Structure formats: C-alpha cells, structure tokens
Amino acid sequence: MPTSSRHALAQEIAYTLHQVLTLYPSHPLAAVFTCVSEDGAIERTCLSESIATWSSQLRHHQSHSHALFFQKREHTQRLLLQRGVASALLGTPEQARQDLHALLQHAQGGGKTHRRLEGLAYLVLAVLATQQERYPDALPLWKQAQAWLQPHEYDHVALTWHYAKVLIELKHVRKAHSVLTQILTPATPDSHLPQQEERANAYAELYAQRSGVRSLLGYHQEAIDNLNRALELTPTCARFFSIRGLLHARQQHWQAAYQDLWRALHDMPGDQELAACFLVVLQCLGAQLVTPATHTKGNVTALSS
Numbered sequence: 001m002p003t004s005s006r007h008a009l010a011q012e013i014a015y016t017l018h019q020v021l022t023l024y025p026s027h028p029l030a031a032v033f034t035c036v037s038e039d040g041a042i043e044r045t046c047l048s049e050s051i052a053t054w055s056s057q058l059r060h061h062q063s064h065s066h067a068l069f070f071q072k073r074e075h076t077q078r079l080l081l082q083r084g085v086a087s088a089l090l091g092t093p094e095q096a097r098q099d100l101h102a103l104l105q106h107a108q109g110g111g112k113t114h115r116r117l118e119g120l121a122y123l124v125l126a127v128l129a130t131q132q133e134r135y136p137d138a139l140p141l142w143k144q145a146q147a148w149l150q151p152h153e154y155d156h157v158a159l160t161w162h163y164a165k166v167l168i169e170l171k172h173v174r175k176a177h178s179v180l181t182q183i184l185t186p187a188t189p190d191s192h193l194p195q196q197e198e199r200a201n202a203y204a205e206l207y208a209q210r211s212g213v214r215s216l217l218g219y220h221q222e223a224i225d226n227l228n229r230a231l232e233l234t235p236t237c238a239r240f241f242s243i244r245g246l247l248h249a250r251q252q253h254w255q256a257a258y259q260d261l262w263r264a265l266h267d268m269p270g271d272q273e274l275a276a277c278f279l280v281v282l283q284c285l286g287a288q289l290v291t292p293a294t295h296t297k298g299n300v301t302a303l304s305s
Contacts, residue, residue: 006091012131014089015040019158020123028078028117032085047086054083077103077117085124093128100125119148130162135169142166151192157183157202164209173216180210196233204233208240211247220251238267242274249277254285 014036023033035046058079084099100121126141142163145154160183167176183193184206196203211226227244231237245260261278268274 009093009131010042010089010091011040013127014042016127016131016162017085017124020127020154020162021120022153022155028081028120029085032082032089035086036089042089044090047090051083051086051090054079054086058083073106074113074117077106077114080106081117081120081124084121088124088128093132096128097125115148116150116153119145119153122148123154127162130166133169135166138166139170156190156192157194157199157206161202161205161209164206164213168209168213168216173213177210177213177217180206180213184210200233204230204237204240207233208243211243215247220247223247224251238264242268242271245274245281246277249281252284254281254288257281258285 017029018033018036018038018040021027021029021033023030031050032047035043035050058076080099080103084096084103087093087099088096103121104118122141123145126138126145129135129138129141142159146159146163160179164176164179167173167179184203186193207226207230211223211230214220214226215223224244224247227240227247230240231244234240241260242264245257245264248254248257248260258278258281261274261281265271265274265278
C-alpha cells in the first residue's frame with residue numbers, strides 16, 4: 001500500500017474511533033489517543049515512541065514463567081490493545097490485526113475487565129475492516145463489539161451509522177432500515193441516547209442515511225421526508241440539499257428540485273454532476289412551462305441513471 005494511502009487510512013481510522021469510543025482518563029486507549037486530535041490528525045512520533053515502550057513491556061512479560069505471564073494477563077491484553085490500535089493509526093493494519101487477535105486469544109474465559117478489552121478489540125477490528133472496505137469481515141465484528149461492550153462504553157449514534165453503512169454495502173437494506181428506525185424512533189426512551197437536538201449533526205446523518213435506504217427500497221417520498229428531517233436539524237448542509245434535490249428530480253418535482261439544487265450549487269459550485277443535473281431540471285422546467293403535461297423521456301431517464 002502506498003504511503004499516502006496508509007496515512008489516509010490511518011486518519012480515517014483515528015477519526016472513526018474518536019467518533020465511536022467514549023474516552024475517559026482511565027480508558028485502556030487513553031494513552032493512544034493523547035497522540036491523536038479529534039479530527040483524526042496523528043502525532044506519528046508520539047505513537048512510535050509509545051509502541052516502542054509497549055513492545056518492551058510485552059517482551060518482559062513474555063520472558064517470565066507461564067504462571068507469572070498468566071497472572072499479568074490483563075496487563076498483557078491492555079498492552080496488546082494499545083500497540084494494536086497504535087499500529088492501525090500508523091498505517092500498519094496487519095500488525096494491528098496480529099496484536100488484536102492475540103488479545104482475543106488471551107481474553108477467553110476472563111471476567112468483566114477482560115470482556116471490555118475483548119469488546120474494544122472487536123470494535124477496532126470492525127473499524128479497520130470497514131475502512132478497508134472488507135464489509136463481509138466487518139459485519140460480524142460490529143455485532144461482536146456491541147455484544148461485548150457496555151452501552152456507556154461507546155457512542156451508540158455513531159456506532160449505528162457505521163454498522164448501518166456495512167449493512168447497506170452488503171445489500172442488507174431492510175436490516176439497515178430496521179437498525180436506523182430503531183434508533184431514530186425507539187419504541188421506548190433509551191437513557192443512553194442523547195436528544196436529537198443535542199446531537200443535531202449526528203442524528204441528521206442518520207436521517208440522511210435512512211433516506212438513502214428508503215430510496216433503495218422504493219419509498220421515494222419517505223426518503224424525501226427523511227431529508228426534510230435532516231435539514232431541520234442541520235439547515236445549512238449543502239450535501240443534504242443536493243441529495244434531496246436529486247430525489248425531487250427523480251420524482252419529477254421540478255420546482256422543488258430546482259430550489260434544492262440551486263441552494264446546493266451555491267456551496268458546491270465545482271460539483272459537475274450536480275451542475276449537469278441542475279441543467280436537466282432547468283430544461284424540464286422550461287418544457288413544463290410550454291407544455292405542462294409532457295416531459296422529455298430522455299431527461300427523466302438521465303436523472304434516474
């Protein structure tokens with residue numbers, strides 16, 4: 001993998017983990033994330049020095065007798081987790097997987113602390129597989145992470161978005177719809193979920209994601225309704241206007257499509273695909289003014305493709 005690609009992958013992993021994990025001072029990964037900013041920027045020298053320290057400690061543990069190694073199992077697992085995550089953030093995913101799978105082997109049969117470390121390992125492996133677009137591998141890992149971790153140990157909203165993304169990529173569209181609906185309209189209040197207004201951007205992304213799912217299922221008006229809700233939460237998001245504009249165009253709602261695409265292009269003037277769609281909408285609006293009951297079949301087909 002080219003260096004630039006490794007760095008891009010590492011930054012995506014760092015950003016995703018920052019979104020999903022609930023970090024606190026005594027968290028097993030707190031030491032790792034002192035070298036990572038909230039936007040995913042990585043201090044590589046800091047991480048490299050930490051890896052050297054953790055590797056030295058692991059060698060020390062492994063040099064002792066089996067009985068002593070077993071007694072220090074929790075510390076060994078923590079070191080493997082830290083080094084594994086740091087390796088992922090430095091763009092060496094195979095080393096990361098090696099450490100995380102070693103942790104899972106040591107964690108079998110442990111108590112509550114071991115279960116948390118195991119859950120974190122599954123979570124990091126899920127993020128790694130998702131970012132590398134290994135979606136069949138990622139799906140069971142996301143399920144395992146949710147099974148092993150306590151609800152307060154991760155951001156449920158962020159995790160749901162990534163889990164649903166994997167489901168969509170694997171064409172499990174109805175399951176993705178169910179997962180998203182469960183969090184957006186829970187049957188009973190969930191104390192672990194923040195109010196939508198408190199996490200407007202995160203919930204808006206979920207509504208936009210469910211909009212895409214409903215469009216795939218053929219529920220186009222419901223898809224538009226979800227974009228409406230997303231824009232209520234984040235009323236200046238050009239991307240949401242562009243998506244809703246495209247949905248309106250596919251439904252031949254030319255005036256609504258015109259308004260949304262015009263708004264989107266104001267903030268996204270370099271998007272050629274969006275501009276091309278906008279021109280088609282203008283043509284259809286013009287044709288509608290001349291002969292309201294007819295539209296050129298070719299234009300509608302172009303928008304649907």
